[in-house]
Amino acid sequence: xxxxxxxxxxxxxxxxxxxxxxANAFLPSENDLVAQFHTSRDTIRKALAKLDKExxxxxxxGKGSQVIAHQLRHFPISGLTSFHELKLLQHFQVVTELxxxxxITVTADDQEVTLFPIGTPLYHIVRVRxxxxxxxxxDEDYIxxxxxxxxxxxxxxxxxxxxxxxxxxxxxxxxxxxxxxELVTARDRDxxxxxxxxxxxxxxxxxQVHLSDTTYFQHTIARHRPDQFQFNEFARRQTT
Amino acid sequence: xxxxxxxxxxxxxxxxxxxxxxANAFLPSENDLVAQFHTSRDTIRKALAKLDKExxxxxxxGKGSQVIAHQLRHFPISGLTSFHELKLLQHFQVVTELxxxxxITVTADDQEVTLFPIGTPLYHIVRVRxxxxxxxxxDEDYIxxxxxxxxxxxxxxxxxxxxxxxxxxxxxxxxxxxxxxELVTARDRDxxxxxxxxxxxxxxxxxQVHLSDTTYFQHTIARHRPDQFQFNEFARRQTT
DNA sequence: GAGTGGTCTAGACCACACG
DNA sequence: GTGTGGTCTAGACCACTCT
Numbered sequence: 001x002x003x004x005x006x007x008x009x010x011x012x013x014x015x016x017x018x019x020x021x022x023a024n025a026f027l028p029s030e031n032d033l034v035a036q037f038h039t040s041r042d043t044i045r046k047a048l049a050k051l052d053k054e055x056x057x058x059x060x061x062g063k064g065s066q067v068i069a070h071q072l073r074h075f076p077i078s079g080l081t082s083f084h085e086l087k088l089l090q091h092f093q094v095v096t097e098l099x100x101x102x103x104i105t106v107t108a109d110d111q112e113v114t115l116f117p118i119g120t121p122l123y124h125i126v127r128v129r130x131x132x133x134x135x136x137x138x139d140e141d142y143i144x145x146x147x148x149x150x151x152x153x154x155x156x157x158x159x160x161x162x163x164x165x166x167x168x169x170x171x172x173x174x175x176x177x178x179x180x181x182e183l184v185t186a187r188d189r190d191x192x193x194x195x196x197x198x199x200x201x202x203x204x205x206x207x208q209v210h211l212s213d214t215t216y217f218q219h220t221i222a223r224h225r226p227d228q229f230q231f232n233e234f235a236r237r238q239t240t
Numbered sequence: 241x242x243x244x245x246x247x248x249x250x251x252x253x254x255x256x257x258x259x260x261x262x263a264n265a266f267l268p269s270e271n272d273l274v275a276q277f278h279t280s281r282d283t284i285r286k287a288l289a290k291l292d293k294e295x296x297x298x299x300x301x302g303k304g305s306q307v308i309a310h311q312l313r314h315f316p317i318s319g320l321t322s323f324h325e326l327k328l329l330q331h332f333q334v335v336t337e338l339x340x341x342x343x344i345t346v347t348a349d350d351q352e353v354t355l356f357p358i359g360t361p362l363y364h365i366v367r368v369r370x371x372x373x374x375x376x377x378x379d380e381d382y383i384x385x386x387x388x389x390x391x392x393x394x395x396x397x398x399x400x401x402x403x404x405x406x407x408x409x410x411x412x413x414x415x416x417x418x419x420x421x422e423l424v425t426a427r428d429r430d431x432x433x434x435x436x437x438x439x440x441x442x443x444x445x446x447x448q449v450h451l452s453d454t455t456y457f458q459h460t461i462a463r464h465r466p467d468q469f470q471f472n473e474f475a476r477r478q479t480t
Numbered sequence: 481g482a483g484t485g486g487t488c489t490a491g492a493c494c495a496c497a498c499g
Numbered sequence: 500g501t502g503t504g505g506t507c508t509a510g511a512c513c514a515c516t517c518t
Contacts (some may be wrong), residue, residue: 226421
Protein backbone atom coordinates (compact mmCIF):
# COMPACT_ATOMS: atom_id res chain seq x y z
CA UNK A 1 0.00 0.00 0.00
CA UNK A 2 1.49 3.29 -1.06
CA UNK A 3 1.37 5.88 1.71
CA UNK A 4 -1.08 8.67 1.15
CA UNK A 5 1.56 11.41 1.29
CA UNK A 6 3.48 9.75 -1.54
CA UNK A 7 0.36 9.61 -3.70
CA UNK A 8 -0.20 13.31 -3.08
CA UNK A 9 3.47 13.98 -3.82
CA UNK A 10 3.20 12.15 -7.15
CA UNK A 11 -0.02 13.94 -8.02
CA UNK A 12 1.46 17.38 -7.40
CA UNK A 13 4.72 16.47 -9.10
CA UNK A 14 2.82 15.34 -12.14
CA UNK A 15 0.77 18.56 -12.10
CA UNK A 16 3.99 20.57 -12.05
CA UNK A 17 5.42 18.64 -14.96
CA UNK A 18 2.17 18.98 -16.91
CA UNK A 19 2.21 22.73 -16.27
CA UNK A 20 -0.98 22.68 -14.24
CA UNK A 21 1.30 24.62 -11.90
CA UNK A 22 3.73 26.42 -14.20
CA ALA A 23 7.18 27.67 -13.23
CA ASN A 24 7.12 30.49 -10.67
CA ALA A 25 3.44 29.92 -9.88
CA PHE A 26 2.35 29.18 -6.32
CA LEU A 27 0.74 25.92 -5.31
CA PRO A 28 -2.54 26.11 -3.39
CA SER A 29 -1.92 26.82 0.28
CA GLU A 30 -1.45 23.92 2.64
CA ASN A 31 -4.92 24.47 4.03
CA ASP A 32 -6.39 24.43 0.52
CA LEU A 33 -4.58 21.18 -0.21
CA VAL A 34 -5.91 19.72 3.04
CA ALA A 35 -9.43 20.42 1.79
CA GLN A 36 -8.66 19.27 -1.73
CA PHE A 37 -7.22 15.89 -0.71
CA HIS A 38 -9.43 15.39 2.36
CA THR A 39 -6.48 14.74 4.63
CA SER A 40 -4.55 16.33 7.49
CA ARG A 41 -2.06 19.13 7.22
CA ASP A 42 0.83 16.95 8.32
CA THR A 43 0.26 14.60 5.41
CA ILE A 44 0.24 17.50 2.98
CA ARG A 45 3.39 18.86 4.55
CA LYS A 46 5.17 15.55 4.07
CA ALA A 47 4.34 15.57 0.38
CA LEU A 48 5.51 19.19 0.02
CA ALA A 49 8.69 18.44 1.98
CA LYS A 50 9.62 15.81 -0.58
CA LEU A 51 8.99 18.19 -3.47
CA ASP A 52 11.10 20.78 -1.67
CA LYS A 53 13.96 18.36 -1.10
CA GLU A 54 14.02 17.41 -4.77
CA UNK A 55 14.09 21.00 -5.87
CA UNK A 56 10.67 21.21 -7.49
CA UNK A 57 9.28 23.83 -5.14
CA UNK A 58 10.57 26.52 -2.81
CA UNK A 59 8.60 27.02 0.40
CA UNK A 60 8.37 30.53 1.85
CA UNK A 61 6.84 31.39 5.17
CA GLY A 62 3.99 33.85 4.90
CA LYS A 63 3.81 33.44 1.13
CA GLY A 64 3.35 29.90 -0.11
CA SER A 65 5.05 27.18 -2.10
CA GLN A 66 6.47 28.34 -5.40
CA VAL A 67 7.32 26.15 -8.38
CA ILE A 68 11.03 26.46 -9.16
CA ALA A 69 11.96 27.41 -12.73
CA HIS A 70 14.91 25.19 -13.58
CA GLN A 71 17.55 26.55 -15.90
CA LEU A 72 18.60 23.18 -17.12
CA ARG A 73 16.01 20.48 -17.52
CA HIS A 74 18.15 18.14 -15.51
CA PHE A 75 17.41 14.72 -14.13
CA PRO A 76 19.71 14.52 -11.16
CA ILE A 77 22.40 11.94 -11.70
CA SER A 78 22.74 12.33 -8.00
CA GLY A 79 21.07 10.12 -5.42
CA LEU A 80 22.45 6.65 -5.99
CA THR A 81 20.63 5.88 -9.20
CA SER A 82 22.17 2.98 -11.08
CA PHE A 83 23.58 3.18 -14.55
CA HIS A 84 20.86 0.95 -15.95
CA GLU A 85 18.07 3.11 -14.58
CA LEU A 86 19.75 6.25 -15.83
CA LYS A 87 19.95 4.96 -19.34
CA LEU A 88 16.28 4.03 -19.31
CA LEU A 89 15.42 7.65 -18.61
CA GLN A 90 17.29 8.74 -21.64
CA HIS A 91 17.20 7.32 -25.11
CA PHE A 92 20.73 6.28 -25.71
CA GLN A 93 21.82 3.14 -27.42
CA VAL A 94 23.91 1.33 -24.84
CA VAL A 95 26.06 -1.77 -25.28
CA THR A 96 27.72 -3.40 -22.27
CA GLU A 97 30.87 -5.47 -22.55
CA LEU A 98 31.98 -7.79 -19.77
CA UNK A 99 35.76 -8.28 -19.90
CA UNK A 100 35.97 -9.61 -16.30
CA UNK A 101 33.53 -11.74 -14.34
CA UNK A 102 35.15 -13.79 -11.57
CA UNK A 103 34.91 -14.71 -7.93
CA ILE A 104 37.80 -13.84 -5.65
CA THR A 105 38.66 -13.91 -1.97
CA VAL A 106 40.07 -10.72 -0.51
CA THR A 107 43.83 -10.80 0.04
CA ALA A 108 46.01 -8.30 1.83
CA ASP A 109 46.57 -6.51 -1.46
CA ASP A 110 42.89 -6.29 -2.32
CA GLN A 111 41.96 -5.03 1.09
CA GLU A 112 43.22 -1.52 0.53
CA VAL A 113 41.39 -1.19 -2.75
CA THR A 114 38.09 -2.76 -1.81
CA LEU A 115 37.91 -1.89 1.91
CA PHE A 116 36.59 -5.41 2.57
CA PRO A 117 38.27 -7.58 5.25
CA ILE A 118 40.72 -10.29 4.23
CA GLY A 119 38.93 -13.50 3.37
CA THR A 120 35.68 -11.94 2.15
CA PRO A 121 34.33 -13.76 -0.93
CA LEU A 122 33.64 -11.31 -3.72
CA TYR A 123 32.43 -11.10 -7.24
CA HIS A 124 34.84 -9.04 -9.29
CA ILE A 125 33.09 -7.59 -12.33
CA VAL A 126 34.38 -5.19 -14.94
CA ARG A 127 31.94 -3.73 -17.43
CA VAL A 128 32.57 -1.33 -20.27
CA ARG A 129 29.66 0.89 -21.31
CA UNK A 130 29.50 1.82 -24.97
CA UNK A 131 27.03 4.66 -25.40
CA UNK A 132 26.04 5.62 -28.93
CA UNK A 133 29.16 3.81 -30.20
CA UNK A 134 31.56 5.62 -27.87
CA UNK A 135 33.44 3.63 -25.23
CA UNK A 136 32.46 5.91 -22.35
CA UNK A 137 32.76 4.24 -18.94
CA UNK A 138 34.61 1.43 -17.19
CA ASP A 139 32.56 0.09 -14.26
CA GLU A 140 34.54 -2.07 -11.87
CA ASP A 141 32.53 -3.76 -9.09
CA TYR A 142 33.43 -5.75 -6.01
CA ILE A 143 30.30 -7.33 -4.53
CA UNK A 144 30.06 -9.58 -1.48
CA UNK A 145 29.27 -13.05 -2.83
CA UNK A 146 27.92 -14.28 0.51
CA UNK A 147 25.24 -11.59 0.54
CA UNK A 148 24.51 -11.42 -3.19
CA UNK A 149 24.67 -15.08 -4.31
CA UNK A 150 24.26 -16.60 -7.76
CA UNK A 151 25.22 -13.56 -9.79
CA UNK A 152 25.62 -14.44 -13.46
CA UNK A 153 27.19 -12.70 -16.45
CA UNK A 154 23.68 -12.32 -17.84
CA UNK A 155 22.58 -10.40 -14.76
CA UNK A 156 25.72 -8.27 -14.87
CA UNK A 157 24.94 -7.33 -18.45
CA UNK A 158 21.46 -6.26 -17.40
CA UNK A 159 21.03 -4.60 -14.01
CA UNK A 160 22.61 -5.90 -10.83
CA UNK A 161 20.46 -3.59 -8.74
CA UNK A 162 17.25 -4.93 -10.23
CA UNK A 163 18.46 -8.43 -9.27
CA UNK A 164 19.33 -7.37 -5.71
CA UNK A 165 16.10 -5.54 -5.08
CA UNK A 166 13.53 -7.49 -7.10
CA UNK A 167 14.91 -11.05 -6.91
CA UNK A 168 16.77 -11.10 -3.58
CA UNK A 169 14.44 -8.53 -1.97
CA UNK A 170 17.34 -6.76 -0.33
CA UNK A 171 17.16 -3.05 0.29
CA UNK A 172 19.94 -0.77 -0.94
CA UNK A 173 20.09 2.15 1.47
CA UNK A 174 23.00 4.54 1.01
CA UNK A 175 26.44 5.14 -0.45
CA UNK A 176 29.46 7.31 0.12
CA UNK A 177 30.74 8.66 -3.18
CA UNK A 178 33.96 10.38 -4.09
CA UNK A 179 34.64 12.03 -7.43
CA UNK A 180 38.25 12.54 -8.49
CA UNK A 181 40.30 12.80 -11.70
CA GLU A 182 42.69 9.85 -11.98
CA LEU A 183 45.58 9.17 -14.33
CA VAL A 184 44.90 6.88 -17.30
CA THR A 185 46.45 3.42 -17.01
CA ALA A 186 47.44 0.96 -19.70
CA ARG A 187 44.40 -1.13 -18.86
CA ASP A 188 42.16 1.91 -19.26
CA ARG A 189 43.52 2.37 -22.79
CA ASP A 190 42.90 -1.29 -23.57
CA UNK A 191 39.29 -1.12 -22.44
CA UNK A 192 38.28 2.37 -23.54
CA UNK A 193 38.89 1.96 -27.25
CA UNK A 194 39.02 5.31 -29.00
CA UNK A 195 40.17 7.32 -25.98
CA UNK A 196 42.17 10.24 -27.45
CA UNK A 197 45.88 9.92 -26.74
CA UNK A 198 46.17 13.42 -25.29
CA UNK A 199 43.68 12.62 -22.53
CA UNK A 200 45.75 11.79 -19.46
CA UNK A 201 42.97 11.44 -16.86
CA UNK A 202 39.61 9.74 -16.38
CA UNK A 203 36.90 11.03 -14.08
CA UNK A 204 36.44 8.48 -11.33
CA UNK A 205 33.33 8.03 -9.21
CA UNK A 206 34.12 5.67 -6.37
CA UNK A 207 31.27 4.42 -4.16
CA GLN A 208 30.87 2.30 -1.08
CA VAL A 209 27.30 1.02 -1.09
CA HIS A 210 25.40 -0.27 1.96
CA LEU A 211 22.21 -2.21 2.60
CA SER A 212 19.50 -0.95 4.94
CA ASP A 213 20.93 -3.02 7.77
CA THR A 214 24.05 -0.88 7.18
CA THR A 215 26.19 -3.79 5.92
CA TYR A 216 28.71 -2.74 3.34
CA PHE A 217 28.23 -4.99 0.31
CA GLN A 218 29.52 -3.24 -2.81
CA HIS A 219 32.52 -1.23 -3.85
CA THR A 220 32.25 0.41 -7.26
CA ILE A 221 34.78 2.33 -9.27
CA ALA A 222 33.39 4.01 -12.37
CA ARG A 223 35.99 5.61 -14.64
CA HIS A 224 34.52 7.97 -17.23
CA ARG A 225 36.00 9.27 -20.43
CA PRO A 226 36.37 12.96 -19.52
CA ASP A 227 34.57 14.40 -22.54
CA GLN A 228 31.61 12.09 -21.86
CA PHE A 229 31.27 12.85 -18.18
CA GLN A 230 28.64 15.03 -16.55
CA PHE A 231 27.35 15.10 -12.97
CA ASN A 232 24.31 17.19 -12.01
CA GLU A 233 23.15 18.07 -8.56
CA PHE A 234 20.43 20.11 -6.91
CA ALA A 235 21.81 21.44 -3.64
CA ARG A 236 20.10 23.35 -0.86
CA ARG A 237 21.94 25.67 1.46
CA GLN A 238 22.58 23.96 4.77
CA THR A 239 20.50 25.26 7.69
CA THR A 240 22.63 23.56 10.34
CA UNK B 241 14.91 31.20 19.01
CA UNK B 242 16.30 27.89 17.83
CA UNK B 243 13.56 25.33 17.28
CA UNK B 244 13.50 22.53 19.80
CA UNK B 245 13.99 19.80 17.23
CA UNK B 246 17.22 21.45 16.06
CA UNK B 247 18.55 21.59 19.60
CA UNK B 248 17.81 17.90 20.00
CA UNK B 249 19.42 17.23 16.61
CA UNK B 250 22.58 19.03 17.69
CA UNK B 251 22.64 17.26 21.03
CA UNK B 252 22.39 13.81 19.46
CA UNK B 253 24.84 14.71 16.69
CA UNK B 254 27.33 15.83 19.29
CA UNK B 255 26.77 12.61 21.25
CA UNK B 256 27.50 10.59 18.12
CA UNK B 257 30.69 12.52 17.44
CA UNK B 258 31.78 12.16 21.08
CA UNK B 259 31.17 8.41 20.90
CA UNK B 260 28.41 8.47 23.47
CA UNK B 261 26.68 6.55 20.71
CA UNK B 262 29.51 4.72 18.91
CA ALA B 263 29.41 3.45 15.33
CA ASN B 264 26.89 0.65 14.76
CA ALA B 265 25.24 1.24 18.15
CA PHE B 266 21.52 2.00 18.33
CA LEU B 267 20.16 5.27 19.64
CA PRO B 268 17.51 5.08 22.35
CA SER B 269 14.09 4.38 20.85
CA GLU B 270 11.92 7.29 19.82
CA ASN B 271 9.72 6.75 22.85
CA ASP B 272 12.76 6.80 25.14
CA LEU B 273 13.94 10.03 23.56
CA VAL B 274 10.47 11.50 24.04
CA ALA B 275 10.80 10.82 27.76
CA GLN B 276 14.40 11.96 27.87
CA PHE B 277 13.77 15.32 26.22
CA HIS B 278 10.26 15.85 27.61
CA THR B 279 8.79 16.50 24.20
CA SER B 280 6.50 14.92 21.63
CA ARG B 281 7.36 12.09 19.29
CA ASP B 282 6.98 14.27 16.21
CA THR B 283 9.68 16.63 17.47
CA ILE B 284 12.02 13.71 18.10
CA ARG B 285 11.27 12.34 14.65
CA LYS B 286 12.17 15.67 13.03
CA ALA B 287 15.55 15.61 14.75
CA LEU B 288 16.18 12.02 13.71
CA ALA B 289 15.05 12.74 10.15
CA LYS B 290 17.78 15.38 9.87
CA LEU B 291 20.42 12.99 11.19
CA ASP B 292 19.18 10.40 8.72
CA LYS B 293 19.34 12.81 5.80
CA GLU B 294 22.91 13.75 6.61
CA UNK B 295 23.98 10.13 6.81
CA UNK B 296 24.72 9.94 10.53
CA UNK B 297 22.10 7.33 11.32
CA UNK B 298 20.13 4.65 9.51
CA UNK B 299 16.53 4.17 10.64
CA UNK B 300 15.07 0.66 10.53
CA UNK B 301 11.47 -0.18 11.19
CA GLY B 302 11.01 -2.64 14.01
CA LYS B 303 14.62 -2.25 15.12
CA GLY B 304 15.72 1.27 15.87
CA SER B 305 18.09 4.00 14.69
CA GLN B 306 21.63 2.82 14.12
CA VAL B 307 24.74 5.00 14.00
CA ILE B 308 26.39 4.66 10.59
CA ALA B 309 30.07 3.70 10.57
CA HIS B 310 31.61 5.86 7.88
CA GLN B 311 34.48 4.45 5.86
CA LEU B 312 35.97 7.81 5.10
CA ARG B 313 35.81 10.56 7.67
CA HIS B 314 34.27 12.88 5.16
CA PHE B 315 32.77 16.29 5.61
CA PRO B 316 30.55 16.53 2.59
CA ILE B 317 31.70 19.14 0.11
CA SER B 318 28.17 18.75 -1.10
CA GLY B 319 25.26 20.97 -0.14
CA LEU B 320 26.12 24.44 -1.37
CA THR B 321 28.80 25.24 1.15
CA SER B 322 31.00 28.09 0.05
CA PHE B 323 34.72 27.89 -0.50
CA HIS B 324 35.43 30.13 2.46
CA GLU B 325 33.40 28.00 4.86
CA LEU B 326 35.01 24.82 3.55
CA LYS B 327 38.47 26.08 4.21
CA LEU B 328 37.55 27.05 7.74
CA LEU B 329 36.62 23.46 8.44
CA GLN B 330 40.00 22.31 7.34
CA HIS B 331 43.35 23.74 8.26
CA PHE B 332 44.82 24.73 4.98
CA GLN B 333 46.77 27.84 4.31
CA VAL B 334 44.81 29.67 1.64
CA VAL B 335 45.77 32.74 -0.35
CA THR B 336 43.27 34.38 -2.70
CA GLU B 337 44.32 36.44 -5.72
CA LEU B 338 41.88 38.76 -7.47
CA UNK B 339 42.92 39.21 -11.11
CA UNK B 340 39.49 40.54 -12.18
CA UNK B 341 37.00 42.72 -10.31
CA UNK B 342 34.72 44.75 -12.56
CA UNK B 343 31.13 45.70 -13.20
CA ILE B 344 29.60 44.80 -16.54
CA THR B 345 26.24 44.85 -18.26
CA VAL B 346 25.13 41.66 -19.95
CA THR B 347 25.48 41.70 -23.72
CA ALA B 348 24.25 39.19 -26.25
CA ASP B 349 27.57 37.35 -26.00
CA ASP B 350 27.52 37.16 -22.21
CA GLN B 351 23.98 35.94 -22.11
CA GLU B 352 24.81 32.42 -23.16
CA VAL B 353 27.57 32.09 -20.60
CA THR B 354 25.85 33.70 -17.63
CA LEU B 355 22.20 32.85 -18.33
CA PHE B 356 21.27 36.38 -17.24
CA PRO B 357 19.08 38.54 -19.52
CA ILE B 358 20.67 41.22 -21.69
CA GLY B 359 21.10 44.46 -19.78
CA THR B 360 21.50 42.93 -16.31
CA PRO B 361 24.17 44.77 -14.29
CA LEU B 362 26.71 42.31 -12.93
CA TYR B 363 29.84 42.10 -10.91
CA HIS B 364 32.40 40.01 -12.75
CA ILE B 365 34.92 38.57 -10.32
CA VAL B 366 37.75 36.15 -10.93
CA ARG B 367 39.58 34.69 -7.95
CA VAL B 368 42.48 32.27 -7.87
CA ARG B 369 42.78 30.08 -4.79
CA UNK B 370 46.29 29.13 -3.75
CA UNK B 371 46.09 26.31 -1.23
CA UNK B 372 49.26 25.35 0.60
CA UNK B 373 51.26 27.10 -2.14
CA UNK B 374 49.56 25.28 -5.03
CA UNK B 375 47.46 27.28 -7.49
CA UNK B 376 44.41 25.02 -7.23
CA UNK B 377 41.20 26.71 -8.34
CA UNK B 378 39.95 29.51 -10.56
CA ASP B 379 36.63 30.88 -9.29
CA GLU B 380 34.79 33.04 -11.80
CA ASP B 381 31.63 34.74 -10.53
CA TYR B 382 28.85 36.74 -12.14
CA ILE B 383 26.68 38.36 -9.47
CA UNK B 384 23.67 40.61 -9.97
CA UNK B 385 24.81 44.08 -8.92
CA UNK B 386 21.26 45.35 -8.42
CA UNK B 387 20.58 42.68 -5.80
CA UNK B 388 24.02 42.52 -4.20
CA UNK B 389 25.18 46.16 -4.13
CA UNK B 390 28.42 47.68 -2.93
CA UNK B 391 30.61 44.63 -3.34
CA UNK B 392 34.27 45.50 -2.88
CA UNK B 393 37.54 43.73 -3.67
CA UNK B 394 38.05 43.37 0.08
CA UNK B 395 34.80 41.48 0.43
CA UNK B 396 35.64 39.31 -2.57
CA UNK B 397 38.92 38.35 -0.95
CA UNK B 398 37.07 37.33 2.19
CA UNK B 399 33.67 35.69 1.81
CA UNK B 400 30.96 36.99 -0.49
CA UNK B 401 28.41 34.70 1.14
CA UNK B 402 29.09 36.09 4.59
CA UNK B 403 28.46 39.56 3.16
CA UNK B 404 25.22 38.49 1.47
CA UNK B 405 23.83 36.70 4.48
CA UNK B 406 25.18 38.68 7.43
CA UNK B 407 25.32 42.21 6.01
CA UNK B 408 22.55 42.26 3.42
CA UNK B 409 20.42 39.72 5.32
CA UNK B 410 19.50 37.92 2.14
CA UNK B 411 18.85 34.22 2.20
CA UNK B 412 20.70 31.91 -0.20
CA UNK B 413 18.38 28.99 -0.89
CA UNK B 414 19.51 26.57 -3.57
CA UNK B 415 21.75 25.93 -6.57
CA UNK B 416 21.90 23.76 -9.62
CA UNK B 417 25.40 22.38 -10.09
CA UNK B 418 27.04 20.63 -12.99
CA UNK B 419 30.44 18.95 -12.84
CA UNK B 420 32.32 18.40 -16.10
CA UNK B 421 35.91 18.13 -17.33
CA GLU B 422 36.78 21.05 -19.61
CA LEU B 423 39.74 21.71 -21.86
CA VAL B 424 42.48 23.97 -20.51
CA THR B 425 42.59 27.42 -22.10
CA ALA B 426 45.45 29.87 -22.45
CA ARG B 427 43.93 31.98 -19.69
CA ASP B 428 43.77 28.95 -17.41
CA ARG B 429 47.51 28.47 -17.87
CA ASP B 430 48.14 32.13 -17.11
CA UNK B 431 46.19 32.00 -13.87
CA UNK B 432 47.01 28.52 -12.61
CA UNK B 433 50.75 28.90 -12.31
CA UNK B 434 52.45 25.52 -12.00
CA UNK B 435 49.78 23.52 -13.83
CA UNK B 436 51.67 20.60 -15.40
CA UNK B 437 51.85 20.88 -19.18
CA UNK B 438 50.51 17.38 -19.79
CA UNK B 439 47.23 18.22 -18.04
CA UNK B 440 44.74 19.05 -20.79
CA UNK B 441 41.58 19.44 -18.71
CA UNK B 442 40.32 21.16 -15.56
CA UNK B 443 37.43 19.90 -13.46
CA UNK B 444 34.66 22.47 -13.69
CA UNK B 445 31.86 22.95 -11.17
CA UNK B 446 29.31 25.32 -12.64
CA UNK B 447 26.50 26.60 -10.40
CA GLN B 448 23.42 28.74 -10.75
CA VAL B 449 22.59 30.04 -7.30
CA HIS B 450 19.19 31.36 -6.18
CA LEU B 451 17.80 33.32 -3.25
CA SER B 452 14.89 32.08 -1.17
CA ASP B 453 12.47 34.16 -3.25
CA THR B 454 13.80 31.99 -6.13
CA THR B 455 15.52 34.88 -7.91
CA TYR B 456 18.65 33.82 -9.76
CA PHE B 457 21.47 36.06 -8.58
CA GLN B 458 24.80 34.30 -9.09
CA HIS B 459 26.52 32.24 -11.73
CA THR B 460 29.75 30.59 -10.64
CA ILE B 461 32.31 28.65 -12.63
CA ALA B 462 34.97 26.97 -10.51
CA ARG B 463 37.78 25.33 -12.48
CA HIS B 464 39.93 22.97 -10.43
CA ARG B 465 43.39 21.64 -11.09
CA PRO B 466 42.58 17.95 -11.64
CA ASP B 467 45.08 16.51 -9.17
CA GLN B 468 43.74 18.84 -6.46
CA PHE B 469 40.06 18.09 -7.00
CA GLN B 470 37.84 15.95 -4.83
CA PHE B 471 34.06 15.90 -4.41
CA ASN B 472 32.41 13.85 -1.68
CA GLU B 473 28.76 12.99 -1.36
CA PHE B 474 26.52 10.97 0.90
CA ALA B 475 23.65 9.67 -1.21
CA ARG B 476 20.54 7.78 -0.21
CA ARG B 477 18.70 5.47 -2.54
CA GLN B 478 15.64 7.20 -3.96
CA THR B 479 12.31 5.90 -2.66
CA THR B 480 10.33 7.62 -5.38
C1' DG C 481 -6.04 41.62 10.43
C1' DA C 482 -6.05 37.73 7.43
C1' DG C 483 -3.48 34.25 5.36
C1' DT C 484 0.72 31.74 4.89
C1' DG C 485 4.13 28.23 6.29
C1' DG C 486 6.97 26.52 10.78
C1' DT C 487 6.78 24.25 15.13
C1' DC C 488 4.76 21.44 18.66
C1' DT C 489 1.47 18.41 21.01
C1' DA C 490 -1.20 13.96 22.14
C1' DG C 491 -3.08 10.37 20.48
C1' DA C 492 -4.13 6.47 17.14
C1' DC C 493 -3.28 2.54 14.16
C1' DC C 494 -0.15 -0.03 11.14
C1' DA C 495 4.04 -2.83 9.40
C1' DC C 496 7.90 -4.97 10.79
C1' DA C 497 11.61 -7.48 13.83
C1' DC C 498 12.46 -10.61 17.36
C1' DG C 499 11.85 -13.76 20.79
C1' DG D 500 3.19 -10.53 22.18
C1' DT D 501 6.07 -6.57 22.84
C1' DG D 502 8.66 -3.02 21.06
C1' DT D 503 10.23 -0.58 17.13
C1' DG D 504 9.73 2.98 13.53
C1' DG D 505 6.06 4.70 9.66
C1' DT D 506 1.80 6.98 8.79
C1' DC D 507 -2.10 9.82 9.86
C1' DT D 508 -5.18 12.83 12.49
C1' DA D 509 -6.92 17.30 14.78
C1' DG D 510 -5.77 20.84 17.00
C1' DA D 511 -2.79 24.77 18.84
C1' DC D 512 0.31 28.69 18.74
C1' DC D 513 3.99 31.30 16.45
C1' DA D 514 6.61 34.08 12.76
C1' DC D 515 6.21 36.06 8.69
C1' DT D 516 4.05 38.62 4.39
C1' DC D 517 0.89 41.60 2.49
C1' DT D 518 -2.90 44.86 2.39
